[in-house]
Amino acid sequence: MENFKKVRTEDSDTEAESPGPFADLAPGAVEMKVKEGSKIRNLLGFAAARMEQPATRTIVFSGCGRAVTKTVTCVEILKRRLAGLHQVTRLRYRSLREVWESRPPPPGCPGPSLSVHKNVPAVSILLSKDALDPGQPGYQPPEPRPDGGGSQGRWCRSGSCEGRT
């Protein structure tokens, strides 16, 4: 593979992508596409500015592959800055098609090209100022701002869980 270099990455999942991951919940949401090289401060600067406008009610962060952790991080930081946001998290697979061409391209003919199909996990997180349906899978209510630490075991509801502070 060292003779090939990646020419482009195509998203072959376009038919599922065109309506957007949260078309049913928030058709007019601000969409933030998080890539692997995105800078968190840039993303959050833009997102915070848009969310400060009262007209913007929802925002969606989506990322796939290596950007998933960054997406979750962005969402968590934004939730810290703006309290009272309702969250819905959706997981799915996205199929990508990478096209690799031989390097250096031989003169004349363009050379062989490889097409690689990858199925990468993707996450889409919707944050909304308005209340959402709690019955949605992946729904998470806004945190009631406890002692400022990380969230405690939110699914710790049975008696087997030790007492939380």
Next chain:
Amino acid sequence: MRVVTRASGAWRSFHSWCGCSSVGASFLELLLAREERAGPGTRGGRRSLPKADMAENGETWGASEAELDPVEYTLRKRLPHRLPRRPNDIYVNMKTDFKAQLARCQKLLEGGGGGRGQGGCPEIYIHGLGLAINRAINIALQLQASSFGALQVAANTSTVELVDELEPETNTREPLTRTRNNSAIHIRVFRVTPK
């Protein structure tokens, strides 16, 4: 200078990252190993750890000189020993083989339904911290795909506080602590009855 990471008090739910899904390695060790490899840039929003922290040759940082590796046993001692709350908790890490963790989840899901035979849908919770978020999502989606629609997934996210302890080599200085945040995901995989 070396860094040890321990869970802060506010992090009680996740200190069992070393629990059932690993073969003895704690997530803190993997966190350290990850930082040595990847550097601070991938952490949750905090880029305060300079690369010098990861160096083993004792580069200076801030006011401290070469600091001793806060020996492993300190790491382990401070791990709160709360095991996974319930048998249907799975903590995903990057050290254990992916297939092994997937097989473990599958066994839990099948065993939970057939073994007990009581009413109610068996469900499992998959937890992932930091780099393991990706793997946790992968496991959950694989479980769903291989179940032919019998399983549903629901994910929640949270932030976990981690505390790094910097112990000075020379014993003249106080140990420093640094807190940073990391993202975590909790995925609930549950069986639904097809309508």
